[in-house]
Amino acid sequence: MRPLTDEETKALFEKVSKYIGENIKLLVDRPDGVYCFRLHKDRVYYLSEKLLKLSTNISRDKLISVGTCFGKFTKTMKFRLHVTALDYLAPYAKYKVWVKPGAEQSFLYGNHVLKSGLGRITENTSQYQGVVVYSMADVPLGFGVAAKSTQDCRKLDPMAIVVFHQADIGEYLRSEDTLT
Amino acid sequence: MAACSIEDVLAKVEKDEAEILKNITVHKELELEFDIGNLAAFDKNPADVGLFRKHKKEEFLRSLARDNTQLLINEMWKLPTERVQEAVVAKLPEPHTRLPREKPLPKPRPPTKWEEFAKLKGIPKKKKTNLVWDDVHKEWRRRWGYKRAKDDTKDWLIEVPESADPNEDQFARRLKAKNERVAKNELNRLKNIARGQKVSVQVPPKDQSKAELGKAMQLARISTASVGKFQDKLPKEKPTRTVGKKRSFQPLIGDFNMEKQRQLDLLKVMENKKPRMNVTRAVNRQMREEDAEAARHKKEGRRGGKGGKKKGRGGGGKGRGGPKSKKHHGK
Numbered sequence: 001m002r003p004l005t006d007e008e009t010k011a012l013f014e015k016v017s018k019y020i021g022e023n024i025k026l027l028v029d030r031p032d033g034v035y036c037f038r039l040h041k042d043r044v045y046y047l048s049e050k051l052l053k054l055s056t057n058i059s060r061d062k063l064i065s066v067g068t069c070f071g072k073f074t075k076t077m078k079f080r081l082h083v084t085a086l087d088y089l090a091p092y093a094k095y096k097v098w099v100k101p102g103a104e105q106s107f108l109y110g111n112h113v114l115k116s117g118l119g120r121i122t123e124n125t126s127q128y129q130g131v132v133v134y135s136m137a138d139v140p141l142g143f144g145v146a147a148k149s150t151q152d153c154r155k156l157d158p159m160a161i162v163v164f165h166q167a168d169i170g171e172y173l174r175s176e177d178t179l180t
Numbered sequence: 181m182a183a184c185s186i187e188d189v190l191a192k193v194e195k196d197e198a199e200i201l202k203n204i205t206v207h208k209e210l211e212l213e214f215d216i217g218n219l220a221a222f223d224k225n226p227a228d229v230g231l232f233r234k235h236k237k238e239e240f241l242r243s244l245a246r247d248n249t250q251l252l253i254n255e256m257w258k259l260p261t262e263r264v265q266e267a268v269v270a271k272l273p274e275p276h277t278r279l280p281r282e283k284p285l286p287k288p289r290p291p292t293k294w295e296e297f298a299k300l301k302g303i304p305k306k307k308k309t310n311l312v313w314d315d316v317h318k319e320w321r322r323r324w325g326y327k328r329a330k331d332d333t334k335d336w337l338i339e340v341p342e343s344a345d346p347n348e349d350q351f352a353r354r355l356k357a358k359n360e361r362v363a364k365n366e367l368n369r370l371k372n373i374a375r376g377q378k379v380s381v382q383v384p385p386k387d388q389s390k391a392e393l394g395k396a397m398q399l400a401r402i403s404t405a406s407v408g409k410f411q412d413k414l415p416k417e418k419p420t421r422t423v424g425k426k427r428s429f430q431p432l433i434g435d436f437n438m439e440k441q442r443q444l445d446l447l448k449v450m451e452n453k454k455p456r457m458n459v460t461r462a463v464n465r466q467m468r469e470e471d472a473e474a475a476r477h478k479k480e481g482r483r484g485g486k487g488g489k490k491k492g493r494g495g496g497g498k499g500r501g502g503p504k505s506k507k508h509h510g511k
Binding site: 001002003005006009010013014017022024025028029034036037038049052053056123124126127149150151 | 429430431432433434436439440442443444446447450451458460461464465467468
């Protein structure tokens, strides 16, 4: 486990800020204690200082996970968000998409959100903006990328893709053995 | 005696001539076809199989070859001859039998890099005239080479450009540029040849500095199977310092405040780099406002029209106007 280098931090922040914008400051600078990002086996974990100090008792090869995994760095040093980061993205999300109850299951199986399943969408969402997907009961289901801006969504036909799937809570079951 | 002898002699001469004539005349049923240019004759007469079997084969073939060669030589003697230094020579006509070539066709030269590029881009070859008009000398001159038009090596004076160093020798500069162009062209030419033969060329290294040489030496030294462990050393060689930067990370549990501050600074930098106005978003916003405006106008217009209708039909029967307006509303 080690702190992130400047390039890694930048890659992480750039990816996360696509979903929560400048709210990322609230993750770095928290009033309730010191929290930090740590890299372990190419994965980025977000954890409190207290937990970090406790985790130093565990040797590197035995440590599987600590704190909350935000995602991982690919071999080409790009950052991939994992669904485990949803707990921190959802409260600060700037752009949201609500899906209809009928389309919830399809999304949780890893499919894109179609226009027919779109319940609501935040105004002035631009194209390719990172969005957090909610059910109509305001339960965060995952996140994705807006395929069309809000403006274009109005004129779309029902089978057109509105949100590209990136991660959903169904992965807790589907990718049980790889998520940490 | 003498007469007799003369007759005898004549007879003998006649006989000799006949013999010679007989030797040089060959009778064939079909005339041979000759290609004197190739010194070839084609005998289309069928070979006499009976004779071939009866005679010794070798002898038959030899006599056949001799006869045909005789015919060929007879044909050659029909050509106009001349005497060159005690030798009789004749000029052979152009051969008319087409012979297959001895060697395979030469392969076309592989295209150069420029030719490949030009083909890709569809650039046609342009033929330039050899001669161009030289305004200074008032005559046509070669485009390049000796006594060329617009020869800048013959300038007796060069204007120093404003941006150039005034103490620089412009003549030397021009010469150097020219030499560099020549060298580059030569290198490209060699590269093209090498590409044709599929050999990689190594660009000759430039003048290496001491540091570069040192680095090269160090690399060469550790490029052995034992990573240079058993490499011999020079008598007074200094131990090599390890080159290459080592990665260094911040401590796992260090100054948390500083870490936080660094991350906040990074965020600030990232924010500054973002453009203030997102064009697509601004356009979308404008479009949305226009849509809303249009919708409002429509609404107002409809309401106004409805009012007008009511006004217009105020005089009419109430029963007839009522359901119509209701229907309209429903739409």
